[in-house]
Ligand SMILES: [Zn+2]
């Protein structure tokens with residue numbers, strides 16, 4: 202070629218550089234883009250960086266143009282590009298298209314990929330006897346498999362995951378390098394030759410079976426009613442036959458989880474259908490890549506043991522998350538209880554080292570694999586209501602959750618005390634981290650600190666200013682005060698509302714927030730929990746709340762809802778009526794004596810406690826096994842065909858009070874005339890929703906946001922939605938950010954960032 206020809210060709214060549222951020226790692230984006238570039242014979246390279254993905258393509262101008270035009274159509278399903286920067290760069294005569302090693306360093310701008318449940322294609326491979334991965338329980342591909350739980354550090358590359366210790370065999374390597382293969386650049390690629398292995402150990406921790414035999418041994422143990430501990434994706438799980446009442450009872454005893462419902466895993470949608478009434482929306486969620494536990498309406502005539510979800514009409518069900526779960530279910534002719542391996546209230550166990558003796562003795566058989574778990578993560582729990590997915594527990598497959606916040610103000614939010622989770626902004630992105638647990642024991646508090654350190658390392662930040670709840674007794678508040686970084690607090694219910702505003706994208710407006718939950722520290726040092734807050738992202742005014750009542754005896758009233766019932770009745774109709782309630786075998790006189798002592802019987806406006814008290818009146822519940830149980834039982838019995846309601850009056854004032862006294866006397870009348878509990882429960886839900894809507898309408902057309910654990914109640918939320926549709930007032934329902942305390946950190950982070958922005962703006966003005 203002469204000089205002129207070369208010059209002409211170079212003139213027509215162009216090179217562009219694209220920087221992509223969003224969900225771009227761990228979703229098979231690099232291989233998909235490489236495949237597309239190679240198809241067009243374009244030269245260039247693509248790499249994961251802490252910013253996201255960086256890509257250079259070089260070739261004839263018209264071909265590069267086509268590459269860009271049809272780019273989106275060639276992206277994998279899981280990818281979501283939030284920002285794309287394009288730059289024309291000098292042609293550098295590259296040959297071929299390569300996926301190159303990642304760069305590291307600095308605050309992470311790209312999203313950390315969540316774990317993805319096993320895909321259909323992988324399942325069909327492990328089901329085929331002629332396939333090299335037949336029955337291989339650690340099978341995955343670019344579309345599925347562990348991500349977050351195995352990542353040591355970002356960017357997402359095999360060398361930075363716990364798969365790094367498994368060297369690819371020549372077949373897997375060939376798949377990894379072949380653009381036409383589903384496992385082209387699959388970082389978790391493995392096969393029986395080169396990948397992690399499974400085996401079984403007995404209760405004495407002696408190896409008793411390997412590979413396929415291990416699964417068979419586990420299935421046999423389950424059939425015999427034994428408890429199997431299985432090393433799952435993000436930690437150990439305890440499994441039993443869900444149709445055996447004895448096995449379930451044994452599990453409850455060993456785990457010390459007495460009343461709380463247990464989740465079920467089934468092999469397929471059709472098996473799920475036998476246990477619950479599936480709606481289309483729920484069907485989609487069950488089979489989604491996150492594959493969470495979904496709380497659904499249970500069938501009364503299923504073969505499940507009665508002690509799975511005592512007293513409830515909802516059941517948590519999930520499909521197999523890994524090929525190991527799937528294979529095990531193929532060997533079982535019954536659904537499995539799948540619950541985290543820990544004693545109730547303690548953090549999820551995920552490492553063999555330091556495993557407590559108590560935990561070691563919990564299982565009869567251990568199903569193990571040798572892929573290290575880097576980051577413990579529980580199963581996610583969601584509930585579908587009003588046609589949307591509401592997160593109850595943000596964990597596997599859903600966390601870390603990207604938050605739409607201004608990302609240039611680094612900050613960490615510490616969450617609350619129950620359902621603790623962090624939210625963080627590292628200056629490049631904001632996220633809500635996975636559920637850690639309740640901070641009531643030392644091991645949970647240790648796990649909390651360990652997770653904070655690990656999250657900071659993952660997101661490339663060191664010392665960050667902190668924001669926490671204003672409750673002086675929370676572990677998080679006290680711990681934060683001991684750190685030598687700037688600290689601010691956010692009122693509990695304001696954080697709930699701002700989390701809801703963030704969910705809706707309403708941080709820029711003033712809303713009326715309805716925060717209904719169990720307990721939160723109020724500005725007047727009483728326990729709040731039935732609050733109407735006129736809120737912006739930085740501040741709030743308490744415009745209304747439930748009429749306060751006393752919790753006789755304090756803390757024990759949470760576990761003994763009859764105490765609340767006595768208090769409500771004494772206030773509504775008098776102590777005489779309260780002493781004749783017959784809610785409890787022993788006399789209530791001592792309780793009535795301490796009721797007016799502010800010291801012994803703290804005042805509260807908590808909606809959660811109002812539910813407890815009403816549940817005690819309607820259902821005669823004396824004792825609760827877990828927080829929220831009384832409210833769940835009350836929701837479960839509701840008879841939706843009843844159109845009646847109870848009255849809550851609005852007492853004008855600043856703030857307005859929602860006076861529940863008429864409601865309580867109506868319940869007493871209904872009790873006396875033998876109205877069925879299902880009807881009373883429904884009337885209570887309807888009365889509450891009507892009053893909420895009525896109060897909100899006084900602020901119309903202002904948007905309303907719901908926050909707090911009470912709004913996990915599907916019956917209440919759907920009634921509210923009906924009321925609001927009539928009023929035509931915008932209502933922001935919970936969604937991806939949990940409405941319970943698991944979402945608190947997201948709200949705290951949004952408040953802290955908004956306050957900082959406001960200060961910055963003031964300084965400029
Ligand atoms: Zn797959």
Ligand SMILES: [Zn+2]
Pocket residue numbers: 369370371372373374391392393394395396
């Ligand atoms: Zn291999």
